[in-house]
Amino acid sequence: MSLLVTGSIGIDTVETPFGKRGDVIGGSAVYFSYAASFFTHVRLVGVVGEDCPKSMFDVFQGRDIDAGGLEVRRGSKTFRWHGSYVKDMNEAVSVQTDLNVLAERAPKIPEKFFDSRYVFLANTHPALQQEMLCCLKSPKLIVADTMNLWIQTERKELLKLLKQIHGLVLNDGEARLLTEKKNLIAAAKEVLKMGPKFVVIKKGEHGCMLCGERDVFVLPAFPAEKVIDPTGAGDSFAGGMMGYLATQGNFSGPTIKRALAFGTVLASYTIADFSLAGLQGTGREQIDERWNEFKQAMSF
Amino acid sequence: MSLLVTGSIGIDTVETPFGKRGDVIGGSAVYFSYAASFFTHVRLVGVVGEDCPKSMFDVFQGRDIDAGGLEVRRGSKTFRWHGSYVKDMNEAVSVQTDLNVLAERAPKIPEKFFDSRYVFLANTHPALQQEMLCCLKSPKLIVADTMNLWIQTERKELLKLLKQIHGLVLNDGEARLLTEKKNLIAAAKEVLKMGPKFVVIKKGEHGCMLCGERDVFVLPAFPAEKVIDPTGAGDSFAGGMMGYLATQGNFSGPTIKRALAFGTVLASYTIADFSLAGLQGTGREQIDERWNEFKQAMSF
Numbered sequence: 001m002s003l004l005v006t007g008s009i010g011i012d013t014v015e016t017p018f019g020k021r022g023d024v025i026g027g028s029a030v031y032f033s034y035a036a037s038f039f040t041h042v043r044l045v046g047v048v049g050e051d052c053p054k055s056m057f058d059v060f061q062g063r064d065i066d067a068g069g070l071e072v073r074r075g076s077k078t079f080r081w082h083g084s085y086v087k088d089m090n091e092a093v094s095v096q097t098d099l100n101v102l103a104e105r106a107p108k109i110p111e112k113f114f115d116s117r118y119v120f121l122a123n124t125h126p127a128l129q130q131e132m133l134c135c136l137k138s139p140k141l142i143v144a145d146t147m148n149l150w151i152q153t154e155r156k157e158l159l160k161l162l163k164q165i166h167g168l169v170l171n172d173g174e175a176r177l178l179t180e181k182k183n184l185i186a187a188a189k190e191v192l193k194m195g196p197k198f199v200v201i202k203k204g205e206h207g208c209m210l211c212g213e214r215d216v217f218v219l220p221a222f223p224a225e226k227v228i229d230p231t232g233a234g235d236s237f238a239g240g241m242m243g244y245l246a247t248q249g250n251f252s253g254p255t256i257k258r259a260l261a262f263g264t265v266l267a268s269y270t271i272a273d274f275s276l277a278g279l280q281g282t283g284r285e286q287i288d289e290r291w292n293e294f295k296q297a298m299s300f
Numbered sequence: 301m302s303l304l305v306t307g308s309i310g311i312d313t314v315e316t317p318f319g320k321r322g323d324v325i326g327g328s329a330v331y332f333s334y335a336a337s338f339f340t341h342v343r344l345v346g347v348v349g350e351d352c353p354k355s356m357f358d359v360f361q362g363r364d365i366d367a368g369g370l371e372v373r374r375g376s377k378t379f380r381w382h383g384s385y386v387k388d389m390n391e392a393v394s395v396q397t398d399l400n401v402l403a404e405r406a407p408k409i410p411e412k413f414f415d416s417r418y419v420f421l422a423n424t425h426p427a428l429q430q431e432m433l434c435c436l437k438s439p440k441l442i443v444a445d446t447m448n449l450w451i452q453t454e455r456k457e458l459l460k461l462l463k464q465i466h467g468l469v470l471n472d473g474e475a476r477l478l479t480e481k482k483n484l485i486a487a488a489k490e491v492l493k494m495g496p497k498f499v500v501i502k503k504g505e506h507g508c509m510l511c512g513e514r515d516v517f518v519l520p521a522f523p524a525e526k527v528i529d530p531t532g533a534g535d536s537f538a539g540g541m542m543g544y545l546a547t548q549g550n551f552s553g554p555t556i557k558r559a560l561a562f563g564t565v566l567a568s569y570t571i572a573d574f575s576l577a578g579l580q581g582t583g584r585e586q587i588d589e590r591w592n593e594f595k596q597a598m599s600f
Contacts, residue, residue, distance in 0.1 A: 089482070182389070184505075185525040205484075206506040207520060217597060218520035220507060225485040257600035297517060299599050300557035 001246040004113055005032045006045040006132050007122020007145075007235070008102060009070070010079035011052065014274060015086050015095075018228045024275035025056045026081065028122035028145065031232035034279045035239025035266040036120075037063045038287055040246040043116055045069030045132075047107035049077035049100055059276050069110050076101040089227055090204050109135055118246040120238060121165070123147045126157040133164055141251065143167035143242060145234070151178045162195040166251075169238050171202045184209055185216055198251075200241070200260065202234050210260055215253050219260050222268035222294055229274045233267040236279065240266030240287075261298075265290045303546040304413055305332045306345040306432050307422020307445075307535070308402060309370070310379040311352065313395075314574060315386050318528045324575035325356045326381065328422035328445065331532035334579045335539025335566040336420075337363045338587055340546040343416055345369030345432075347407035349377035349400055359576050369410050376401040389527055390504050409435050418546040420538060421465070423447050426457040433464055441551065443467035443542060445534070451478045462495035466551075469538050471502045484509055485516055498551075500541070500560065502534050510560055515553050519560050522568035522594055529574045533567040536579065540566030540587075561598075565590045 012026030029046045036042045042065045050072060060067060077100035083092035106128040114137050121129040121144040129144055136142075142165045150158050151174060158178075162168065168191060172184060179190035184201055188211030191199040198212040205227075207220040241263035248255050265287055272278040312326030329346045336342045342365045350372060360367060377400035383392035406428040414437050421429040421444040429444055436442075442465045450458050451474060458478075462468065468491055472484060479490035484501055488511030491499040498512040505527075507520040541563035548555050565587055572578040 183525060183527065185523055189525075203506070206503070207518075209523070215597075216523045218507075218523055219600075220518035220520050223485055223509070223516045223518055225483060225489070227483065254600065261600050295600060297515075300519075300554065300561050300595060 001040060001118055001249070002043055002113075002116050003036055003040050003118040003120065003242055003246045004043045004045065004109070004116035004136075005029050005036065005120045005122060005239075006069075006107070006109070007032060007120075007124060008079055009046040009048050010081050011056070012080075012231065012275065013082040013095075014229055014231050015084040016089065016229050017086055019274070021229075021274045025059055026231060026275060027079065028235040030276070031235035031270065031279075032120060032122055032239035032242075033065050034059065034063065034276055035236040035270070036243030036246070037065050038240070038266070038284050039243030039262070040064070041066065042243075043069060043113045045107055045109050045113065047071040047073055047076075047101050048079070050074050052078040059280065069107065069113055071107040073101055073104070076104060083231065085230060089230060092231070106131060117141070118242060119143070120242050121145065122235060122238070126150050126154050126161040130157070130161050130164060141166050141245060143169060143238070145169045145238060146174065148174055148177060159194060162191075165196055167198045167200065168196045169200045169202065169234075171204070171234065175199070175201050185211065188216070198256065202237060204230070204233070207264065208237070208260055210256060212253070212256070217253070217257055217260070219257075219264060219298070222264050222290070224268055224271060227271045228278075230271050231275070232270050236270040237263035237267040240264070261291055261294055262287070265294060301340060301418055301546040301549070302343055302413075302416050303336055303340050303418040303420065303542055304343045304345065304409070304416035305329050305336065305420045305422060305539075306369075306407070306409070307332060307420075307424060308379055309346040309348050310381050311356070312380075312531065312575065313382040314529055314531050315384040315395075316389065316529050317386055319574070321529075321574045325359060326531060326575060327379065328535045330359075330576070331535035331570065331579075332420060332422055332539040332542075333365050334359065334363065334576055335536040335570070336543030336546070337365050338540070338566070338584050339543030339562070340364070341366065342543070343369060343413045345407055345409050345413065347371040347373055347376075347401050347404075348379075350374050352378040359580065369407065369413055371407040373401055373404070376404060383531065385530060389530060392531070406431055417441070418542060419443070420542050421445065422535060422538070426450050426454050426461040430457070430461050430464060441466050441545060443469060443538070445469045445538060446474065448474055448477060459494060462491075465496055467498045467500065468496045469500045469502065469534075471504070471534065475499070475501045485511065488516070498556065502537060504530070504533070507564065508537070508560055510556060512553070512556070517553070517557055517560065519557075519564055519598070522564050522590070524568055524571060527571045528578075530571050531575070532570050536570040537563035537567040539563075561591055561594055562587070565594060
């Protein structure tokens, strides 16, 4: 099943206690696509400026990713982010953020992608997220991510979006900000009242929580002794989760649980190296192996 | 199998966003004993002052707890703690702490308890914890708890203790303080170098982590939408864990996992009400039921 993702594509500079990488590929749609492409065919929609070196997309070579929705906009500059985890590996300090082309009009979804059944709206302005949905013919599962900025500045648009999606993925701080509930289960239940059928709260090193109409499911992170660069962990998680779901065709409790575990495994590869290197260093076989190891470890 | 516990017995005053309770029974050994007594016979060693109302121990009536090691010391005052969770349910602010009798000599372990095979040294001065061990004839499993205060002020004695125990239970902040490692797995592995065969790191609302010579096992907390009073959660966790282990006679990986899950369940009852009320409101059947629910929820 085809999985459509729209989100940011950027040039990152990242500092962690383990080193610094300048001008590496990043962005929510990039991590998501790479992670999801271990499972299914991915359709990528995004926009970069003409300054973006073509070689940056070499990472997609040989992957099951259709970059037909990738626009290189003339006269524009690519989104750039410089973040530092030197003080706290759990939360990046943004040293500099240049939205550049992300502050302009959204990229267009090519007509050949209109029939996408699985859709992930990675974090961007909620009005743009809604715009993306308009052209889709018969989406089966729409999941969105969001962030503090939109919760605080575009709440009205965000609430409109929430009525149009099946699932919302956000982190613990964002869930608390959106609902003003401290307890995460209470916060998740509040989100459900806003529209989505399920919500996944990402808790970084503490794993994730799924809350649906009937179930609450909590999963720890895959135990990692060495975290090199947490950038993209949440997007890789979402990519693993959605990629697996797109191969299943049902969203039963057990299926979603297994999907969260795949998301957890994908995130564990991402944080083990800078930029996409962690994901590039693995394969489907290793992913399945780690998933089984995780499943085994979690049973008692 | 008999399970010996030594630790504090106190009179607590606790404030949370859900109310205030004054002069209720508390202390590490009390929560531990009550939780463990759902599984096995418990031998309690502790000391209170002559100000302690006898009625306070009514909670032990009908429980499988031998309070033969409970000393009521004439001329002394009972340990008192006044804590507030009003600002943060994850960490108590100590409004007032009066060590009183806890600052005096330790209570004696009655001779009839010398043959105890399972031992839990709840949090107290590490020199006293070592003293307790001297009189035991053939302990099979010794587990200790500790706290920030001793890590900072009695490190030498604590390191001596660590060489004499099989397992250490401590919270995430304490593990980081003891080892100066931020990553919890790295911290746990560092603790293992100090002596214990296994370490259990309690992470409050984020569950717990076990690290042994070969295994790392992470378990989330039991999902709780309403936390009324977190006091005693860690001691109830330890009580459930040790109580179950005392009935098993082996410390294999799977056994310890199941024990941690029982600890998690016991803690979930404790936090659902003030003081011991949460534990008093449950029974072994309900505990087993919740344990099975948890096991089911964790499998995917």
